[in-house]
Structure formats: C-alpha cells, structure tokens
Amino acid sequence: xxxxxxxxxxxxxxxxxxxxxxxxxxxxxxxxxxxxxxxxxxxxxxxxxxxxxxxxxxxxxxxxxxxxxxxxxxxxxxxxxxxxxxxxxxxxxxxxxxxxxxxxxxxxxxxxxxxxxxxxxxxxxxxxxxxxxxxxxxxxxxxxxxxxxxxxxxxxxxxxxxxxxxxxxxxxxxxxxxxxxxxxxxxxxxxxxxxxxxxxxxxxxxxxxxxxxxxxxxxxxxxxxxxxxxxxxxxxxxxxxxxxxxxxxxxxxxxxxxxxxxxxx
Amino acid sequence: xxxxxxxxxxxxxxxxxxxxxxxxxxxxxxxxxxxxxxxxxxxxxxxxxxxxxxxxxxxxxxxxxxxxxxxxxxxxxxxxxxxxxxxxxxxxxxxxxxxxxxxxxxxxxxxxxxxxxxxxxxxxxxxxxxxxxxxxxxxxxxxxxxxxxxxxxxxxxxxxxxxxxxxxxxxxxxxxxxxxxxxxxxxxxxxxxxxxxxxxxxxxxxxxxxxxxxxxxxxxxxxxxxxxxxxxxxxxxxxxxxxxxxxxxxxxxxxxxxxxxxxxx
Numbered sequence: 001x002x003x004x005x006x007x008x009x010x011x012x013x014x015x016x017x018x019x020x021x022x023x024x025x026x027x028x029x030x031x032x033x034x035x036x037x038x039x040x041x042x043x044x045x046x047x048x049x050x051x052x053x054x055x056x057x058x059x060x061x062x063x064x065x066x067x068x069x070x071x072x073x074x075x076x077x078x079x080x081x082x083x084x085x086x087x088x089x090x091x092x093x094x095x096x097x098x099x100x101x102x103x104x105x106x107x108x109x110x111x112x113x114x115x116x117x118x119x120x121x122x123x124x125x126x127x128x129x130x131x132x133x134x135x136x137x138x139x140x141x142x143x144x145x146x147x148x149x150x151x152x153x154x155x156x157x158x159x160x161x162x163x164x165x166x167x168x169x170x171x172x173x174x175x176x177x178x179x180x181x182x183x184x185x186x187x188x189x190x191x192x193x194x195x196x197x198x199x200x201x202x203x204x205x206x207x208x209x210x211x212x213x214x215x216x217x218x219x220x221x222x223x224x225x226x227x228x229x230x231x232x233x234x235x236x237x238x239x240x241x242x243x244x245x246x247x248x249x250x251x252x253x254x255x256x257x258x259x260x261x262x263x264x265x
Numbered sequence: 266x267x268x269x270x271x272x273x274x275x276x277x278x279x280x281x282x283x284x285x286x287x288x289x290x291x292x293x294x295x296x297x298x299x300x301x302x303x304x305x306x307x308x309x310x311x312x313x314x315x316x317x318x319x320x321x322x323x324x325x326x327x328x329x330x331x332x333x334x335x336x337x338x339x340x341x342x343x344x345x346x347x348x349x350x351x352x353x354x355x356x357x358x359x360x361x362x363x364x365x366x367x368x369x370x371x372x373x374x375x376x377x378x379x380x381x382x383x384x385x386x387x388x389x390x391x392x393x394x395x396x397x398x399x400x401x402x403x404x405x406x407x408x409x410x411x412x413x414x415x416x417x418x419x420x421x422x423x424x425x426x427x428x429x430x431x432x433x434x435x436x437x438x439x440x441x442x443x444x445x446x447x448x449x450x451x452x453x454x455x456x457x458x459x460x461x462x463x464x465x466x467x468x469x470x471x472x473x474x475x476x477x478x479x480x481x482x483x484x485x486x487x488x489x490x491x492x493x494x495x496x497x498x499x500x501x502x503x504x505x506x507x508x509x510x511x512x513x514x515x516x517x518x519x520x521x522x523x524x525x526x527x528x529x530x
Contacts, residue, residue, distance in 0.1 A: 024289030024505070030364040038514035048320075048335045052513065055313075055339070064480060065354035067517040070313045072337035074320070079512070089330040099295040099524050103507075215329060240289070242368075244509040244522035247344070248317065249303035252332040257509035257522065259364050 024240075028263040033145075033197075033241075034079045035229045037255065040155040042227060043077035044201060045163065045170025050078065075253040079227045081245040082203065084218035086252040087211060091221050094251035099244075101194045101223065105142045106241035106260055107131075108234045112149030115177040119162065120207045121148065122180035123198075128187075135237055138191050143241040145197045147231040148177040154229070161201050178205030181212040188220040195243065197225030197258070199232075225258055234260055289505075293528040298410075298462075298506075299344045300494045302520065305420040307492060308342035309466060310428065310435025315343065340518040344492045346510040347468065349483035351517040352476060357486050359516035364509075366459045366488065371506035371525055372396075372407045373499045377414025380442040384427065385472045386413065387445035388463075393452070400502055403456050408506040410462045412496040413442035419494070426466050443470030446477040453485040460508065462490030462523070464497075490523055499525055 035041065037050045055068040075094075076082065084091030109131045115121040123146050132138060153159035162175030177200055184203075187193055196203065196217065203224045204213045217224060225243055243258040300306065302315045320333040340359075341347065349356030374396045380386040388411050397403060418424035427440030442465050449468075452458055461468065461482065468489045469478045482489060490508055508523040 025365075025368060030368075032364060032512075034512045036360045036512045036514040037516075052516070059354075062475060064352065064475070066352060067350055068339070068341060069513075069517060070337065070339050071513060071516075071519070072335065074333070074335050076333060085332055087329065087331060089324075095301045099297060100290075103290060103295075210327060210329070242507055242509065244507065244524065246511055246520045247297075247299045247301045247522055248334075248336060249301040251302075251317070251336075252334060254336070255511045255520070257512055259509065 025261050028261055031230055031233055031260045031262060033228050033230050033258040033260055034256070035154060035227060037071070037073065037078050041078040042155050042157055042160055042201065043074060045166050045174070046168065047074040047077050048072070049074070073255065075248065075251055076226070079225070079229060079256050079258060080253055081243070081256040082214065082218070082224040082226060082253045083251060084221045084223060086218065087214040088218035091218050092223070094245050094254050095247045095249050097223055102243045102245070104194050104241060105139050106145060106234065106239045107138060107142045107237050108145045108147050108231060110147040110236070111177065112147055112232065115148040115150065119175045119177065120205050121177040122205050123148075123177065123183050124180050125183050125186045128183060131236070138193065139237070140192045141194050143195050143197065143243070144187070144193050145228060145231050145234065145241070146179065146199070148199055149232060150176060151199045151229050151232060162206055174206035176200040176202070176206040178208060179203050179213045181216055184213040184216040188216060188222065193222065195223045195225065197228040197231075197243070199228045201227055225256060228258060235262060238263065290526050293526055296495055296498055296525045296527060298493050298495050298523040298525055299521070300419060300492060302336070302338065302343050306343040307420050307422055307425055307466065308339060310431050310439070311433065312339040312342050313337070314339070338520065340513065340516055341491070344490070344494060344521050344523060345518055346508065346521040347479065347483070347489040347491060347518045348516060349486045349488060351483065352479040353483035356483050357488070359510050359519050360512045360514050362488055367508045367510070369459050369506060370404050370407045370502075371410060371499065371504045372403060372502050373410045373412050373496060375412040375501070376442065377412055377497065380413040380415065384440045384442065385470050386442040387470050388413075388442065388448050389445050390448050390451045393448060396501070403458065404502070405457045406459050408460050408462065408508070409452070409458050410493060410496050410499065410506070411444065411464070413464055414497060415441060416464045416494050416497060427471055439471035441465040441467070441471040443473060444468050444478045446481055449478040449481040453481060453487065458487060460488045460490065462493045462496075462508070464493050466492055490521060493523060500527060503528065
C-alpha cells in the first residue's frame with residue numbers, strides 16, 4: 001500500500017512535470033508587437049524621422065559579400081519606450097528601468113469599438129472595470145496593453161494619427177486614442193502595474209496639450225510603450241510580454257523591441 | 266484506499282505546481298548583458314560612433330519637465346547583433362531573424378585563462394569539447410555565449426581591443442579574442458545552436474582579415490551577438506537568454522538589448 005501511494009504521488013509529479021519541464025517558451029507562439037523602422041515609420045510631426053544610410057552593400061575587393069548601414073532617429077518614434085524622465089524630472093532614464101519591470105504577465109483591454117466612432121477616444125476607469133467584471137482584478141505587476149484598433153491604419157499617417165502634416169501645424173491636427181488622466185490616476189493609485197502600452201503614438205490622446213497621463217504615470221516610474229503593433233492579435237490575458245529598449249545612457253526613451261509569448265491551450 | 270491514492274496523487278501535483286506556477290521568471294535574478302550607449306561606447310575603428318543630441322531638457326513654458334534626444338549610430342557598435350546578411354548575401358536581415366532564435370537556453374564556455382595570455386586567442390573545437398566533457402553535449406537549440414574575460418576592460422579601447430586609433434591604422438592594430446573558423450564549422454556542422462555571442466568586438470579575432478567565422482555562421486543563418494557584457498557573471502548553463510535587437514527594416518544588424526534570467530537554486 002505504501003508503494004502504491006508513492007506510485008500515485010510520482011504519477012502526479014510526472015503528469016505535471018511533463019506539462020512544464022520543456023521550458024517556459026516551448027509550447028506556444030511568439031508574436032512580434034513591434035513595427036519595423038524604415039522611411040515609412042510614423043513619427044510625431046515635430047520629430048526627426050528614421051534614416052538609414054549605406055556604408056557598404058555588395059561584394060568587396062576581398063571577394064565576399066558585406067553590408068552595413070548607419071542609422072539615426074528621434075528617441076520617440078516608431079515602436080518605442082517612454083522612460084519616466086521624458087515627462088518627470090528625477091525619474092528613471094531608459095537605462096535605469098529595472099529589467100523586471102519590462103517583462104511580465106500581459107493583459108489586453110480592448111476599446112477598439114469605442115475608438116472606431118471617436119478617434120480622440122480616451123481609455124477610461126470604466127474600461128478597466130468592465131474588463132475586471134469579466135476577468136477579475138487586474139493581476140498585480142502585470143503589463144497592461146490597450147487595444148484601440150489603431151494598428152490596422154499603420155503606416156498611413158492620416159488614418160493612424162489624423163494628419164500627415166509636419167511641424168506645429170501637424171500637431172494641431174493630431175487625432176488618435178489615448179489614456180484619460182483619471183484612468184492613469186486609477187492605475188497608479190488603485191492597482192499595481194509594471195508598465196503600460198498602447199497602439200497609438202502617445203499615452204495621452206491626440207487632442208491633449210498638457211500630457212497629464214504621461215506626468216501621472218511617470219511620477220510613479222511606470223514606463224510607457226507607444227506605437228505597439230499587433231495588440232489585436234493577443235488574447236485578453238494569459239501571455240508573457242517582453243519589452244527590451246535600446247540601452248541609451250541618460251535616454252528619455254528609445255527604440256523598443258516588444259514581443260509576446262502566447263502559450264498553447 | 267482509493268481516496269488515499271488520490272490524495273497522494275494530488276500532493277504530487279501540488280508540490281510540483283508550487284515550484285512552477287508562479288511563472289517562468291519569479292524565482293531568480295535578471296542580469297543585463299548589455300553595455301549602454303554613450304560617447305564612451307566602443308566602436309570599430311572605421312565606424313561612425315554613437316551620438317546623442319538634445320532636443321529639449323528642462324521645464325518648458327507650459328510648466329512641466331520634459332526631455333527628449335535624437336540619436337545616431339553605426340549598426341555595428343556597442344552591444345549589437347550581426348544579422349546573417351552582414352557577411353552573407355541572401356541570408357536574414359535583422360528584422361527577418363525569427364524571435365524564437367533570439368530566446369533560449371544559454372550556455373557559457375569560458376576561455377578567459379587562454380585569452381589572458383594571448384589577446385588574439387581563437388576559441389577552438391577543443392574548448393567546446395572540454396566543456397562537453399564536464400557538462401554533456403551542448404544542448405540543442407541553445408544560445409552559446411563565449412566568456413573571454415574581456416568585459417573587464419570595457420570601455421578602455423586599448424585594453425579591450427588593442428587600440429584607440431581610428432581609421433584603417435586602428436584596424437591594423439586590433440587585438441582581441443574571437444572564434445576560430447574551425448570552431449564555427451564544428452558548431453554549424455556537428456551541433457545545433459540558435460545564435461552565438463562573445464564579449465569582444467567581433468566573432469572573428471582581432472587579427473582576422475577575411476572574417477571567415479562570420480561567413481560560416483551567417484551562411485547557416487546563425488546570428489552573432491558582439492560586445493556582450495557581464496558574461497563572466499553567468500553560470501555555465503541553466504539560464505535563459507533573451508536578445509532583442511532594434512527592428513531595422515533590411516538592417517545588417519543593430520543595437521541589441523540582451524539579458525539573462527538565472528533561476529535561484
């Protein structure tokens with residue numbers, strides 16, 4: 001009987017182990033949440049855009065193929081991170097953000113319906129509560145991604161952010177969804193999240209001029225991911241987000257590679 | 266008795282589950298394997314270096330703090346990735362490398378003793394076999410990191426790569442450890458690895474002029490990580506590597522953020 005108990009015990013161990021022992025990323029799929037950098041990449045109307053110049057490309061004198069390029073960009077364009085210092089003095093620069101804050105359980109809250117009829121829609125406390133009524137309280141230390149359905153317009157600047165005009169004139173015409181300052185306040189005061197991402201050019205909506213959502217989140221050292229891609233392809237929860245920015249010393253942000261691992265059911 | 270068996274079975278499940286259910290990255294520590302980008306960052310003598318220029322920094326007219334910068338860099342400098350296209354026509358550009366190839370079980374092979382006495386040391390097939398005699402065959406689909414002990418010299422260019430001279434004169438004086446082409450041939454022919462990283466400026470050693478190791482690995486679409494940091498702080502195996510490059514369309518490489526998760530014993 002003792003032996004039988006041990007066998008049952010071992011069966012339990014084995015069945016559970018067989019489900020997990022292959023490693024964290026063996027059963028499921030990777031999803032790239034990053035738009036690539038090219039001359040098409042969407043930037044703020046007043047920002048420097050992405051440039052890639054050729055150093056060499058082709059077969060060289062020694063007889064082998066070789067290619068290399070130089071690049072330049074504003075920190076804040078394409079799929080990128082806003083470090084807290086971007087809008088709040090004394091908070092984390094991009095190289096100071098702890099790695100642990102950039103990797104974690106992901107949650108998607110969808111407001112694509114709301115944003116379809118109002119391209120200046122502001123993600124609200126009620127949107128969070130509606131998600132929680134269905135899924136339970138936002139998991140502690142999650143990375144929150146907001147799906148406004150805007151990725152489908154990328155890289156058509158007019159459709160994506162309301163304008164393809166450059167300069168201050170362009171800024172006046174910006175129209176895209178963002179996060180209402182009251183929702184930002186709720187997230188820092190009533191919940192615990194590691195970071196927040198959105199599939200539009202900015203955490204604050206297109207009509208914002210004071211960028212209060214940035215200030216509220218960044219005061220609490222919560223970084224933001226902007227122009228995130230493919231959020232609409234993610235489930236609402238149960239996946240892992242990995243968001244690693246270029247490590248610019250003293251940077252206020254920078255190019256971000258963000259991916260998700262969605263386990264197989 | 267039946268109930269007892271079920272209880273034993275459940276105990277097995279619970280004990281194993283309690284060990285893993287907290288998620289893949291809860292018990293252990295993150296290690297950043299990335300040097301930051303600044304005016305100190307080490308580049309190839311003929312490459313454009315990193316530049317960061319200020320767009321704005323301080324309190325603006327609206328009364329809140331704001332900072333933003335522009336950056337420029339060669340793709341191949343600092344902690345960066347070499348995409349296979351860098352030295353082999355028709356192979357992956359940096360945006361084409363599958364995410365799955367950039368994340369996986371890490372292995373460190375140390376040759377810091379050899380590299381101390383010979384700063385042009387070439388990592389050999391024998392170094393791989395010596396590791397395997399101790400730890401068993403290189404795990405399939407691992408990410409191999411080579412510890413030449415060079416990180417300690419960063420960012421002192423003379424100590425790190427033999428010269429602080431710029432231009433073609435500098436190239437002639439390069440001295441740092443790399444991977445022997447025969448070891449590269451062994452890795453693509455006899456083993457299966459996802460990617461290979463090294464804590465020096467190049468996969469080929471400082472004295473190389475034909476960069477054969479690059480060509481061998483890249484023909485097989487194995488990307489390389491260069492100027493990797495903190496490899497000496499890693500255990501020899503049993504950790505996870507995550508290496509996410511900037512997603513440059515058609516890029517031959519680019520800034521890389523590379524981190525490792527080392528589980529707690």
